[in-house]
Structures are given as C-alpha cells and as structure tokens.
Amino acid sequence: QVQLVESGGGLVQAGGSLRLSCAGAGRTFSTYALAWFRQAPGKEREFVAGINRSAGMTYYTDSVKGRFTISRDNAKNTMYLEMNSLKPEDAAVYYCAARTTSSINVQASEYAYWGQGTQVTVSA
Numbered sequence: 712q713v714q715l716v717e718s719g720g721g722l723v724q725a726g727g728s729l730r731l732s733c734a735g736a737g738r739t740f741s742t743y744a745l746a747w748f749r750q751a752p753g754k755e756r757e758f759v760a761g762i763n764r765s766a767g768m769t770y771y772t773d774s775v776k777g778r779f780t781i782s783r784d785n786a787k788n789t790m791y792l793e794m795n796s797l798k799p800e801d802a803a804v805y806y807c808a809a810r811t812t813s814s815i816n817v818q819a820s821e822y823a824y825w826g827q828g829t830q831v832t833v834s835a
Contacts, residue, residue: 712737712824713735713736713737713739713740713743713809713824714735714736714737714824715733715734715735715736715807715808715809715824715825715826716733716734716736716826716827717731717732717733717805717806717807717826717827717828717829718731718732718733718734718829719731719732719829720804720805720829720830720831720832721830721831721832722832722833722834723797723831723832723833723834724833724834725797725798725799725833725834725835726796726797727797727833728793728794728795728796728797729794729797729831730791730792730793730794731747731791731792731794731805731807731829731831732789732790732791733745733747733789733790733791733792733807733826734788734789735788735789735790735809736788737788740785740788741764741785742764742811742813743764743809743810743811743824744761744762744763744764744809744810744812744813744814744815744816745761745762745781745783745790745807745808745809745810746758746759746760746761746762746807746808746809746810746815746816746817746822747759747760747761747781747790747792747805747806747807747808748805748806748807748808748819748822749801749803749804749805749806749831750803750804750806750828751802751803751804754803756806756819757772758772758817758818758819759771759772759775759779759792759805760772760775760779760781760792761781761815761816761817762781762782762783762790762815763813763814763815764813765813766782766783766785768815769781769815770815770817772817774800775794775801778794778795778796778797779792779793779794779795780792780793780795781793790807792805794831797831797833798833799833799834799835800833801831801833802831802832802833803831804828804829804830804831805828805829805830805831806825806826806827806828807825807826808822808824808825808826809822809823809824809825810822810823810824811823
C-alpha cells in the first residue's frame with residue numbers, strides 16, 4: 712500500500728509554468744507505475760501523463776505533449792509534473808495515482824491508490 716500527497720498547485724497566468732509534486736509514503740514506492748490525472752468541473756477525470764516503475768518509459772495525452780514533463784525520483788519517493796505554456800483549458804484538480812504493476816495505463820480504474828488532489832487555476 713502507498714499513500715500519495717500532491718503539492719504545487721496554484722494560480723498562474725496563461726503561458727506560465729507550474730511544477731506539481733506527488734510524495735509517496737511507503738517503502739515500495741519504486742514498484743508502482745505512476746500517473747497524473749486531472750478533473751475539471753463537470754468533466755470526467757482524464758489521464759494526463761504516466762511513467763513506469765524505472766522511469767524508462769513515459770506517456771502523455773496528446774493535449775499536453777511538448778508542454779508537460781513527467782518524472783520520478785524513486786530515492787525520494789516523489790513524482791513530478793513540470794507544466795509549461797499553461798492554457799486555461801489545463802485548469803483542473805490534478806491527482807497522482809499509483810498502480811501495482813510496472814506498466815502505464817490510461818484508465819483511472821486501473822489505479823488503486825490516489826492522492827487528494829491539488830488545484831491548478833490558469834487565468835487567461
């Protein structure tokens with residue numbers, strides 16, 4: 712089991728940057744594939760980016776490719792999402808999630824562990 716806590720959200724102007732962090736508690740952090748999801752008001756939770764156990768593979772939804780970068784530091788039990796060139800449509804609550812396999816999956820139902828979320832607001 713792993714506990715996840717997000718941080719780093721906030722208010723930023725369009726075109727700006729934010730760096731989200733997801734801290735994991737538990738000695739087995741490195742055994743989980745991790746992902747970022749987001750949910751805007753009135754919309755379903757959507758996959759943003761994922762990273763496998765070893766950080767050797769990443770995957771992004773098309774709308775963030777080239778702007779967002781996912782990474783992890785297993786020694787620090789932490790995952791990151793560097794977000795650049797933010798757009799108003801990126802505004803949402805961002806969640807980190809973990810699944811007990813090595814591979815990335817874009818379905819939220821495949822992730823057993825979730826953080827509480829961090830709000831990202833982008834002003835036009």
